[in-house]
Amino acid sequence: MRRISLAGRRSIRLDHDAPVPAIGPDDVLVRVGACTVCNRSDLAYYHYYGLRDHCATGCFGHEIAGTVEAVGERVTSVAPGRRVFVRTPLTSGFAEFAAAREISVGALPDDVPFEQGSILQLLPLAVHATRGVRLGDRVAIVGQGPVGLMALQVARLRGAAEIVVTDLDPWRLERSALLGADRTVLSESPHTVPGELGADFDVAVEAVGTPHTARACVDLVRQNGLVVLLGTHHVDTHVTFDLVQWERKGLRVHSSAEPTDTARAEAMAVAVRLAAAFTARLRLDAILTATYPLENLQDALDRLSESPTLHPAGHDTPYRTPPAKTLKIAICPAQG
Template sequence: MEGKMKAIVKHHRGKGAELQMVDIPKINDHEVLINVKATSICGTDVHIYAWDDWSASRVNPPYVFGHEFAGEVVEIGKNVTNVKVGDQVSAETHIVCGECPQCLTGNAHICRNTKIIGVDTNGCFAEYVALPSQNLWKNDPEVATSVASVQEPMGNAVHTVLAGDVTGKSVAIIGCGPIGLMAVGVAKAAGASQVIAYDLNEYRLELAKEMGATTVVNSREQGPIEVAMNLTDGNGVEVVCEMSGHPIAIDQGFKMLTNGGRMSILSLPVKPVEVDITNDIVFKGITVQGITGRKMYETWRQVSGLLKSEQVDVKKMITHEFPLEEFEKGFELMLEGKCGKVVLRP
């Protein structure tokens, strides 16, 4: 397909981005061209937009960013067999090599040579995006495109919560950004006996209630560890899902965890975090898991099933939609924390 398209371009090494007219991407024999119907803003996109230390060390402007979307296949390469023109799709955003030891042993989600769509390659904040066909996930046409566009971050929530059993267990979700909010819904759907949501933002704590939290805690106003102990008869919670990345919150997460519990960490602290390994890990006999991305493609199946069955209703935390031209409104809301998930429409 020839021509120009609207796209949000990270145009310089500083805060902000620009809406520009750029060339519609050309596809190779193994790629697919997708007409983007809905794209959502991720925390990673906010880092790039705000231009923090991480983004300054990782991305190379100018380029089109964004990686969460739902769209329709409009063109396929000659070697593509898994999708056809007209299919509704989203994408696994980790482009993996298929050759490293991790890929060859069923652990492609931690491929040593991963490239991330919209971080290391051109992304989907645009009318069209070109992607390897192997990264595509077919969507149920009956699922709204706004809902389908958040499957990738929901996969992070599913992977974190379901990295171990939560049925009948007490679960703490620390950090109620969009992924934390989805984690609340996933934990509730998976049968957790208690889902305790922690944040400093009252707006997002209210959303956590709507997503199924049995208790919400403003960590600035209440003692996070004390609340957890009171709710669990002094035993501590059985599962902690760390989504905040804040050193104090991480320390509190370890301390509220019961002996033999599980700590699953999805957050990305910007600096090294001090942990009391002796008392909070070794003597307590806990399991600590680092969570990255989604299992390919086990997690995607779980996400699709939860959405189709409506056991997790993400519509409750999709709070704003804007046309692509008004992207700055969405980013500012994200920076202010006055939103759940923000969807852009090209």
């Protein structure tokens, strides 16, 4: 089969004769219909391979939708021929086939194209991240990339009374309004959160992954408020906080990661129900920007790399905003 893998820092390799992944008794083999490029993890692995240990251990190409090709002997929830989306696979989706644990596979509605279906990998993540949002809450979301937009939609489904978002890109904020934001605020710098965003929110969701945006969320929430760390801190892996401020506010905090199989299964189960019932309302089409064949993965990486968040805080960057009019790019092995 064809497969693209990381060959080094900012270097990828196309193999035309890679082996089809072997699966165990609890695993599923998926014929990949599409794999979207992760705007944080995949790009961080690509740019920091060899510089950060975790960038050599994560799965490069993990946002997958496709058709079940084969299942292990203990798999009961899906069968060959079933359309699925995958969260955290065992092998890369930048290939014709990928392996995943059964617990990481969810049913994909028949009317959702694979290019959009691969974006649903973000849905269980957003479900788990917003588990602290309660009916009637005021929610602020810092960052309106793909994961921030998915968190916006799930927070709305959870019954948030007001959702206010901010981003560097006016075009992304237009998507936010389309997907249900009550108010959008343009940020002028990657190192500031505008004061007009407001304060005293019940929940503040950090969906960028930089030290500044993480600290800014502490200022946004009320006494005893909740800070959610949804952005992936692959570039700046250490963040410092004023713990006296945390103590005085009595803040709560949780991350988006599902730390146990129980949490993963619960988030996926909710995501599957939401995908079946609310696909039209989730507006995956508003998040999908482009579709490239497998051989053009390099072009997608170059386009998405025009982002200031790929540079550590305090370092020079030629980019002031995210790449123009760009959210998710789907890679389709069957094209070309």
